[in-house]
Amino acid sequence: MSEQHDREFIKRFSLTLVALMVFTVVIIFVARGIHGTMERSESQARTVAKQERILPVAGVYAGDTGRAAAQAAAEAARAAAPAVAFEGSLDGQMIYDRVCGTCHNAGAAGAPQLIAAAWDGRLDKGRDQLVANAINGINAMPARxxxxxxxxxxVAASVDYMLGALE
Ligand code: HEC
Incomplete structure (x- = not known):
């Protein structure tokens, strides 16, 4: 074992250590590079939020929870829909009394009262035309x-009531 030999050994050993250190650093950077290109796995909160976003517009509801959800949806739909007078009642007499009678009872502005004489000539137009005129309005008679x-x-139900009530 010469001193020359030892020095040679230490030199190679050091070189090997340096090479290993460089290799380690290279491996670290390669690993970081690969990690950056991979898709990240989602957190559970993100997954839930995504599923809520892609929920179908309509759904089938069952059970108490479902009933509550369905009722809430129905109420929202009702609030969004345009309101129909008297909740859609087709009671011609009731509608006449509350709306049409204001003019037709007293004959205001030339509105024909519920007496046959006032409807001479008008009846010739036929029921459907009278209904259409009541819907669209005619002269001083406002639409609906x-x-x-x-x-x-x-409106048709009220006209039918009026025609049936002519004396
Ligand atoms: C603001 C007053 C007024 C109200 C309210 C009113 N009318 Fe009239 N209506 C008139 C007048 C005025 C005429 C006559 C129009 C004409 O022929 O010149 C008339 C005419 C009519 C006629 C005959 C139309 C024709 O072609 O001869 C019908 C049917 C009629 N009204 C139905 C109704 C009904 C149904 C209602 C309630 C939904 C109603 N009216 C509410 C004023 C009114």
């Missing part, structure tokens, strides 16, 4: 008697 939230069927 001024109640735009009356449906066509409700």
């Amino acid at each position: 008697g001024g109640r735009m939230d009356l449906s066509d069927e409700q």
Whole structure:
């Protein structure tokens, strides 16, 4: 074992250590690079939020929880829908009394009262034309008697009541 030999050994050993250290650093950077290209796995909160976003617009509800959800949805739909007068009632007499009678009872502005003489000539137009005129308005008669939230069927029911009530 010469001193020369020892020195040679230490030199190679040191080189090996340095090489290993460089290799370690290289491995660290390669690993970080690969990690950056991979898709990150989602947290549970993210997954839940995503599933809520892609929920279907309509659903089938069952049980008490479902009933509550369905009721809430129905109420929201009802609030969004345009209101129909008198909750859609087709009671012609009731609608006449509350809306049409204001003019037709007293004959205001030339509105024909519920007496046959006032309807001479008008009846010739036929029931359907009278209904159409009541819906669209004619001369001083405002469309739907001024109640735009009356449906066509409700106006027709009032006209039918009026024609049936002619004396
Ligand atoms: C603001 C007063 C007023 C109200 C309210 C009113 N009317 Fe009239 N209506 C008139 C007048 C005025 C006429 C006559 C129009 C004409 O022929 O010149 C008339 C005419 C009519 C006629 C005959 C139309 C024709 O072609 O001869 C019908 C049917 C009629 N009204 C139905 C109704 C009904 C149904 C209602 C309630 C939903 C109603 N009216 C509410 C004023 C009114």
